[in-house]
Amino acid sequence: MFPQLSTASGRRTVAIAAAGGAVVLAVAAVYGIAGFARNPAGGAACRQAAETAQRLAPLARGEVAAVAVASNPIKVPDLTFQDAGGATKTLADWRGRTVLFNLWATWCVPCRKEMPSLDALQAKLGGEAFQVVAVNIDTRNLEKPRAWLKEVGIEQLGYFADPSAKVFQELKAAGKAFGMPTTLLIDPSGCEIATLAGPAEWASEDAVKLLEAALRKS
Numbered sequence: 001m002f003p004q005l006s007t008a009s010g011r012r013t014v015a016i017a018a019a020g021g022a023v024v025l026a027v028a029a030v031y032g033i034a035g036f037a038r039n040p041a042g043g044a045a046c047r048q049a050a051e052t053a054q055r056l057a058p059l060a061r062g063e064v065a066a067v068a069v070a071s072n073p074i075k076v077p078d079l080t081f082q083d084a085g086g087a088t089k090t091l092a093d094w095r096g097r098t099v100l101f102n103l104w105a106t107w108c109v110p111c112r113k114e115m116p117s118l119d120a121l122q123a124k125l126g127g128e129a130f131q132v133v134a135v136n137i138d139t140r141n142l143e144k145p146r147a148w149l150k151e152v153g154i155e156q157l158g159y160f161a162d163p164s165a166k167v168f169q170e171l172k173a174a175g176k177a178f179g180m181p182t183t184l185l186i187d188p189s190g191c192e193i194a195t196l197a198g199p200a201e202w203a204s205e206d207a208v209k210l211l212e213a214a215l216r217k218s
Contacts, residue, residue: 049073049191056194056213062206066196073191076101076184077174079167081135084159091190094131098193098214099186100202102134103168106148108180110199115154120203121211122156129215132157132202137165137180185214 053070060067079101080090091101102118104111115134122132134157136145142163149159162168171177176184178197185194193214200207 045075045189046073046191048189049187049193052187052214053193056210059210059213063201063204064207064210066198067194069194070192073193076186076190076192077170079170081160081162081167089160094133095190096188098130098188100132101184101186103137103180103182104134105136105138105180106145111181114181114199117202119154119156124203124208125211126156133160135167136161137168139163139165
């Protein structure tokens with residue numbers, strides 16, 4: 001026969017066990033959510049992006065040496081922003097194209113410095129297979145970004161904006177944005193190929209070679 005616990009003792013034992021179980025579940029939930037945030041599912045949908053990323057890795061050098069090629073590509077959140085006419089756009093609108101997705105603001109000096117190179121890159125490679133999508137995240141004086149682009153002669157880039165700056169917060173939550181400018185290279189299926197925190201000379205020979213390799217089918 002097993003010794004019987006007193007009623008009070010039994011209640012304490014059950015309570016302790018339940019509390020311990022709750023702690024374990026809570027910890028598991030926290031770490032599970034955190035793990036999901038760090039590694040959103042890419043799976044089979046991003047297999048092609050993984051192959052592309054491997055091809056690009058040796059080309060992340062020179063002017064684009066700071067580009068971080070994805071080791072485990074993920075699906076990029078379906079970010080929402082506006083076009084020049086105020087219509088809602090999402091990244092899904094560019095499915096089938098490789099996209100260089102860039103966040104910029106007029107208050108960001110490095111952003112302003114790299115905009116002419118993004119404009120020149122669009123002139124060089126933009127078309128059916130590739131587009132630079134540069135989204136402004138100024139939250140005040142919403143006419144200022146348009147005026148600045150016109151002043152410095154940015155003519156090839158389409159105008160996109162998110163006055164709420166929500167796109168930055170979403171990428172930050174996914175661990176893909178740490179400051180400004182932020183740039184993601186996204187494959188035709190919407191999967192991350194590479195990221196860059198900071199500016200680059202996007203029209204340079206190094207950058208063009210990297211992006212042309214991304215556009216090759218194999």
